[in-house]
Amino acid sequence: MGLFNKPFLNNSKNQNNSKPKGKVIAFINQKGGVGKTTMAFNTAYALSEKGHKVLCLDLDPQANLSLLFGVDTAESGDYSIHHLLINSVRELRALHVPLLCGELIVKDQKVHLLPAGQELSGFELSVAGINSPRQLVLKKFLEKNALLEQYDYIVVDCPPTLGLLVVNILCASDGVMVPFRPDEFSRKGLGHFYEALEDIGEMGVSDPPVVLAHIPNLVDARRKQEADDLAKITGELKEAFGNEKMVPPFFNRAQLVKGQAKKKSVFAFSGKDYKGLQEQFSQMATIVEEEWSHEH
Ligand SMILES: Nc1ncnc2c1ncn2[C@@H]1O[C@H](COP(=O)(O)OP(=O)(O)OP(=O)(O)O)[C@@H](O)[C@H]1O
Numbered sequence: 329m330g331l332f333n334k335p336f337l338n339n340s341k342n343q344n345n346s347k348p349k350g351k352v353i354a355f356i357n358q359k360g361g362v363g364k365t366t367m368a369f370n371t372a373y374a375l376s377e378k379g380h381k382v383l384c385l386d387l388d389p390q391a392n393l394s395l396l397f398g399v400d401t402a403e404s405g406d407y408s409i410h411h412l413l414i415n416s417v418r419e420l421r422a423l424h425v426p427l428l429c430g431e432l433i434v435k436d437q438k439v440h441l442l443p444a445g446q447e448l449s450g451f452e453l454s455v456a457g458i459n460s461p462r463q464l465v466l467k468k469f470l471e472k473n474a475l476l477e478q479y480d481y482i483v484v485d486c487p488p489t490l491g492l493l494v495v496n497i498l499c500a501s502d503g504v505m506v507p508f509r510p511d512e513f514s515r516k517g518l519g520h521f522y523e524a525l526e527d528i529g530e531m532g533v534s535d536p537p538v539v540l541a542h543i544p545n546l547v548d549a550r551r552k553q554e555a556d557d558l559a560k561i562t563g564e565l566k567e568a569f570g571n572e573k574m575v576p577p578f579f580n581r582a583q584l585v586k587g588q589a590k591k592k593s594v595f596a597f598s599g600k601d602y603k604g605l606q607e608q609f610s611q612m613a614t615i616v617e618e619e620w621s622h623e624h
Pocket residue numbers: 359360361362363364365366367388390392486487488545546547578579580581582584585588
């Protein structure tokens with residue numbers, strides 16, 4: 329079996345529901361700095377541009393996505409999604425705080441946000457001793473608060489780890505997007521990710537999410553080694569998932585960094601520099617829409 333050759337990735341969830349519910353899409357890779365936050369933010373806005381109601385969940389203790397929304401819970405001392413997750417576990421009553429989900433959702437922009445805080449780094453320890461399934465805390469939180477009835481898409485930004493928090497995200501997700509840098513380290517890292525995905529399937533507590541796309545990012549195709557590595561990874565992934573699972577590469581683009589410095593998605597700019605990026609993110613939104621189009 330090849331490095332990426334996993335047989336179960338086309339399972340679709342919620343097949344029997346008559347009324348389509350929202351879908352959870354996670355941007356995931358345990359490697360740091362590959363573009364998870366950048367891709368999550370801009371794809372969330374791309375989905376919103378297409379008329380969908382979108383909620384972003386920042387589940388990274390670094391809270392970079394929250395900062396892109398101008399929210400800094402560390403500075404304000406406010407609550408974060410960590411507190412909502414703990415509140416949703418009855419056994420952890422002693423740690424509960426007076427906070428409702430609706431109170432924490434930041435709604436002042438087109439895309440809504442549940443912000444992260446650095447206390448999320450203690451999530452795994454907090455839930456380590458509970459008797460209810462530790463992998464399903466996030467999934468149950470989304471259900472209890474009927475968030476999939478309120479939003480068409482919930483876009484999750486993951487931390488660069490493969491711990492219990494990310495396992496919770498995988499169990500709660502319908503689809504995953506996998507940004508990666510085209511180098512040899514990333515190739516190995518992707519292998520570990522697919523093992524984690526396979527473990528979810530074997531645990532039997534939840535269907536594993538569909539892999540929606542692999543996104544080569546920060547590509548500098550002028551560098552020979554990089555072009556070779558990209559071709560190698562692309563070849564292996566294509567063999568395992570078929571062409572449609574690989575999107576065209578994102579090159580190293582100053583416009584993305586500039587947009588982030590202004591806390592804006594690429595859709596907030598009208599210059600022709602941004603047109604290509606807008607098209608690329610629209611294409612990602614289309615991939616998401618098309619995956620579940622049969623439910624509408
Ligand atoms: N295509 C791109 N062109 C230029 N800069 C980019 C591109 N993609 C991402 N970046 C920049 O690279 C850095 C890392 O990106 P990002 O924060 O999205 O990665 P990440 O995977 O979320 O990192 P972490 O694992 O630490 O959460 C950021 O400064 C971002 O602005």
